[in-house]
Amino acid sequence: MKQELICIACPMGCHLEVDIDDNYFVTGNQCKRGEIYGKKELTNPTRLITSTVKIKNGINNRIPVKSSGEVPKDKIFLVMKELERIELYSPVKMNEVVIENVCGLGVNIITTRSM
Amino acid sequence: MKNYDVVIIGGGSAGLAAALEVNKNGVKNILVIERDQELGGILLQCIHNGFGLKVFKEELTGPEYAERFVNMLKEEGIEFKLNSMVTKINKDKTVEYANSDEGFIQIQAKAIIITTGCYERNAGAISIPGNRPSGVLTAGTAQKYLNIDGYLVGKKVFILGSGDIGLIMARRMTLEGAEVIGVAEILPFSGGLQRNIVQCLEDYNIPLYLSHTVTEIIGKDKIEGIKVQKVDNFVPVPNTEMEFEVDALLLSVGLIPENGISEAAGIELHPRTKGPIVNESYQTNIEGVFACGNALHVHDLVDFVTTESRKAGEKAAKYVKGEYKDNVERINLVAKNGISYIVPQMVSSENVDKTIELFMRVTDVYKNVEFVIKQDGKELKRIKKKHLAPAEMEKVILTKSQIEGANKEITIEVEAL
Ligand SMILES: Cc1cc2nc3c(=O)[nH]c(=O)nc-3n(C[C@H](O)[C@H](O)[C@H](O)COP(=O)(O)OP(=O)(O)OC[C@H]3O[C@@H](n4cnc5c(N)ncnc54)[C@H](O)[C@@H]3O)c2cc1C
Ligand code: SF4
Numbered sequence: 001m002k003q004e005l006i007c008i009a010c011p012m013g014c015h016l017e018v019d020i021d022d023n024y025f026v027t028g029n030q031c032k033r034g035e036i037y038g039k040k041e042l043t044n045p046t047r048l049i050t051s052t053v054k055i056k057n058g059i060n061n062r063i064p065v066k067s068s069g070e071v072p073k074d075k076i077f078l079v080m081k082e083l084e085r086i087e088l089y090s091p092v093k094m095n096e097v098v099i100e101n102v103c104g105l106g107v108n109i110i111t112t113r114s115m
Numbered sequence: 116m117k118n119y120d121v122v123i124i125g126g127g128s129a130g131l132a133a134a135l136e137v138n139k140n141g142v143k144n145i146l147v148i149e150r151d152q153e154l155g156g157i158l159l160q161c162i163h164n165g166f167g168l169k170v171f172k173e174e175l176t177g178p179e180y181a182e183r184f185v186n187m188l189k190e191e192g193i194e195f196k197l198n199s200m201v202t203k204i205n206k207d208k209t210v211e212y213a214n215s216d217e218g219f220i221q222i223q224a225k226a227i228i229i230t231t232g233c234y235e236r237n238a239g240a241i242s243i244p245g246n247r248p249s250g251v252l253t254a255g256t257a258q259k260y261l262n263i264d265g266y267l268v269g270k271k272v273f274i275l276g277s278g279d280i281g282l283i284m285a286r287r288m289t290l291e292g293a294e295v296i297g298v299a300e301i302l303p304f305s306g307g308l309q310r311n312i313v314q315c316l317e318d319y320n321i322p323l324y325l326s327h328t329v330t331e332i333i334g335k336d337k338i339e340g341i342k343v344q345k346v347d348n349f350v351p352v353p354n355t356e357m358e359f360e361v362d363a364l365l366l367s368v369g370l371i372p373e374n375g376i377s378e379a380a381g382i383e384l385h386p387r388t389k390g391p392i393v394n395e396s397y398q399t400n401i402e403g404v405f406a407c408g409n410a411l412h413v414h415d416l417v418d419f420v421t422t423e424s425r426k427a428g429e430k431a432a433k434y435v436k437g438e439y440k441d442n443v444e445r446i447n448l449v450a451k452n453g454i455s456y457i458v459p460q461m462v463s464s465e466n467v468d469k470t471i472e473l474f475m476r477v478t479d480v481y482k483n484v485e486f487v488i489k490q491d492g493k494e495l496k497r498i499k500k501k502h503l504a505p506a507e508m509e510k511v512i513l514t515k516s517q518i519e520g521a522n523k524e525i526t527i528e529v530e531a532l
Contacts, residue, residue, distance in 0.1 A: 013309035064162035113178035
């Protein structure tokens, strides 16, 4: 069986075709990442999480954060719950670890700007 | 009056890249003027990832992309002013700006680069009957409230228009606990990137109603609900009404280059792009005044903004150094069948080193077609395209000799395979 997918690994949005019967053979990708994405999306879909957490004394009330790596799709809301509890104090640098090994998923939550 | 070689209006990704490139080309007396409290522009509220794959070879969030450029600008010691609003530019290249420290100031530039970004079409620009109660706002405004201030504008949300900001906000608000009931797009295809349909809507089972629009807003002071209807060629189809209870309606119905000060200065705008008409050097019809980024035409990828702005910066530096030739013959770059616009709109081979990048958008969704490029009606080359959509900007590269080969114009059109 062949499954059509849109590669979301970059904004190019290549139209992929994954042959499930042929060991998830991917065509239509313009680069290696598309191949990896096509296979993973049909076996273990993951996403990067981007959100914000509270910050005190900053120029804004919120500072943006992201997960340092991708997280299984069905764990996204679990991670979001954890983020609600965080409050940082300015000054903070970009790439500072806010939560280590979030929800035991093996990735950290890090800041994406300094403030 | 203070003198500068190059004054850059707007400190977003376009202004930052242009400033750095001017500097790199040996012109050091630069000023960047930004009306916001920090540099970075729209990127600062785009906290999602998807930026920088071309420029940095890694996928960054908007704030990360911005901070890298701001750091480079600071390392180079390029002067910038914050909380400063440019109110006027003049043909003699004087620039007027205002801030609370200095009051009203006039400065003299040798060259100006306009990088003022774009604004969102708002409730006034769309034709929904009824009043505009609170809770109706643009997707970008909602994005700013949520990502910068931490304020969620609604709990039951509908989105009109499938532009990228709306799609990104559908996911963002879902993650923050709001229920996003759906997205309506009046056209039969989405105005946003395919990847955003997948990862912002499909991931969260948010329905996308193509060929649908909001036909009524219910509520007096505060929005209480909306009516959505199917459309056939922009005309609502009877008996297809759906009513939804909502407390917010986000509009993601298009971006328009910000050119108030350019227009007032007599800069000619293009009817399609709504940005200045520029030549191969990104110069407008006023000599020494350049434009790039979203002020020139709306981009969906910041990487393209950066490459374009670097080019504009390089040319502005050349202009200051007297290495740019304005008084030369130019041929027109003309959008034909299936192409909505081409930027730049004209080119002289004299100011092109080896190649030139042309940015364009198509008018419709196409599968398995070719770009046909012609010199004065004579076919020059064909480029196969598997998939084209108006939401995705296309790039075509021409060589200096291909430009030299044309007398009057080079045209580009879409042809079925
Ligand atoms: C919501 C959204 C999502 C996006 N998502 C992606 C994505 O996932 N990936 C990607 O690659 N690209 C994305 N883009 C595209 C890209 O980020 C933008 O096109 C790019 O950052 C625009 O840069 P700019 O400098 O032209 O405009 P802006 O960033 O808007 O900068 C313009 C600056 O000029 C200032 N200014 C305006 N007028 C004046 C004045 N009169 N005086 C002084 N200052 C002034 C403004 O304050 C602003 O800081 C997205 C864009 C938007 C809007
Ligand atoms: S296949 Fe490669 S180029 Fe195409 S969308 Fe995926 S990551 Fe981008």
